Amino acid sequence: xxxxxxxxxxxxxxxxxxxxxxxxxxxxxxxxxxxxxxxxxxxxxxxxxxxxxxxxxxxxxxxxxxxxxxxxxxxxxxxxxxxxxxxxxxxxxxxxxxxxxxxxxxxxxxxxxxxxxxxxxxxxxxxxxxxxxxxxxxxxxxxxxxxxxxxxxxxxxxxxxxxxxxxxxxxxxxxxxxxxxxxxxxxxxxxxxxxxxxxxxxxxxxxxxxxxxxxxxxxxxxxxxxxxxxxxxxxxxxxxxxxxxxxxxxxxxxxxxxxxxxxxxxxxxxxxxxxxxxxxxxxxxxxxxxxxxxxxxxxxxxxxxxxxxxxxxxxxxxxxxxxxxxxxxxxxx
Ligand SMILES: NC(=O)c1ccc[n+]([C@@H]2O[C@H](COP(=O)([O-])OP(=O)(O)OC[C@H]3O[C@@H](n4cnc5c(N)ncnc54)[C@H](OP(=O)(O)O)[C@@H]3O)[C@@H](O)[C@H]2O)c1
Numbered sequence: 001x002x003x004x005x006x007x008x009x010x011x012x013x014x015x016x017x018x019x020x021x022x023x024x025x026x027x028x029x030x031x032x033x034x035x036x037x038x039x040x041x042x043x044x045x046x047x048x049x050x051x052x053x054x055x056x057x058x059x060x061x062x063x064x065x066x067x068x069x070x071x072x073x074x075x076x077x078x079x080x081x082x083x084x085x086x087x088x089x090x091x092x093x094x095x096x097x098x099x100x101x102x103x104x105x106x107x108x109x110x111x112x113x114x115x116x117x118x119x120x121x122x123x124x125x126x127x128x129x130x131x132x133x134x135x136x137x138x139x140x141x142x143x144x145x146x147x148x149x150x151x152x153x154x155x156x157x158x159x160x161x162x163x164x165x166x167x168x169x170x171x172x173x174x175x176x177x178x179x180x181x182x183x184x185x186x187x188x189x190x191x192x193x194x195x196x197x198x199x200x201x202x203x204x205x206x207x208x209x210x211x212x213x214x215x216x217x218x219x220x221x222x223x224x225x226x227x228x229x230x231x232x233x234x235x236x237x238x239x240x241x242x243x244x245x246x247x248x249x250x251x252x253x254x255x256x257x258x259x260x261x262x263x264x265x266x267x268x269x270x271x272x273x274x275x276x277x278x279x280x281x282x283x284x285x286x287x288x289x290x291x292x293x294x295x296x297x298x299x300x301x302x303x304x305x306x307x308x309x310x311x312x313x314x315x316x317x318x319x320x321x322x323x324x325x326x327x328x329x330x331x332x333x
Pocket of ligand 1: 328
């Protein structure tokens with residue numbers, strides 16, 4: 001077995017997209033395992049927009065410290081164990097960081113979740129549909145409280161979270177309209193996932209098309225983007241509409257998060273609720289069970305974009321901001 005651990009170290013806080021040198025590939029020796037520790041090989045990394053937020057400064061989690069391994073959620077397999085809770089071959093998800101190996105110590109049971117091997121189900125499902133994104137969609141839709149025949153609009157709709165949100169909206173009986181950045185993504189949403197309409201926000205007349213796609217106004221905005229997209233959606237909302245404020249990706253690579261029009265919130269008596277997935281840890285298992293059932297019965301489809309190689313992780317993070325992914329973006333280490 002190798003004795004080297006490749007790691008991506010945060011060297012500088014990016015300005016805009018991640019530039020070469022912001023994250024640097026380094027090698028360190030694998031430590032000798034002590035009693036109470038286990039060594040896990042990282043197989044897949046979840047690539048999430050919030051990683052760019054963690055690189056920038058303190059937010060709902062402290063910023064990643066310059067000189068440390070870049071924080072990331074991942075899927076890993078135990079390759080050696082002197083830990084009472086883990087044996088060789090066990091599989092876990094948790095904050096592995098952007099690296100080949102992670103040492104799990106005594107406290108790991110609180111921060112790493114063991115995951116089962118399910119026949120015919122890929123390991124990567126624990127990062128997407130049954131991981132960060134399916135769970136985010138699930139709890140965000142609890143906040144949105146969708147009712148039959150209401151109109152739901154979701155932005156970044158062809159991404160990992162948005163694509164699940166829209167399908168939950170269909171399960172709840174809503175009219176679902178997605179906003180995405182290419183015609184191919186829009187076709188996937190309407191032809192494969194059952195969205196009622198999908199609008200490419202890069203077309204010059206997208207605002208008129210969005211207005212035409214919501215003849216009864218918008219009851220729910222599941223907001224992933226912020227900025228001009230969010231303000232356009234808010235302008236089409238019905239009185240007493242609900243906004244599940246999940247993310248503001250249009251502002252993550254700039255200093256400007258884009259301010260939502262509070263006047264629209266006031267005049268339309270909207271209820272806006274932000275949420276962070278980590279607040280719902282105690283109910284992850286219930287939510288994953290429901291999401292798994294929906295997948296098993298064909299009510300939810302998921303899709304992945306896989307990038308190969310740990311060294312490609314910085315480029316993969318940038319893909320989230322240039323729209324290079326459809327569905328869940330994963331690095332296969
Ligand atoms: N609150 C929470 O706990 C939580 C948890 C997970 C994720 N989130 C948030 O959910 C959102 C989606 O995350 P995800 O992991 O599912 O990523 P994702 O949607 O799979 O990927 C991001 C997508 O956003 C779109 N995008 C990027 N920049 C944009 C811009 N300036 N304007 C419009 N669209 C843009 C791109 O698609 P296009 O081709 O369509 O532009 C891109 O593919 C993010 O805001 C993220 O921070 C929040």
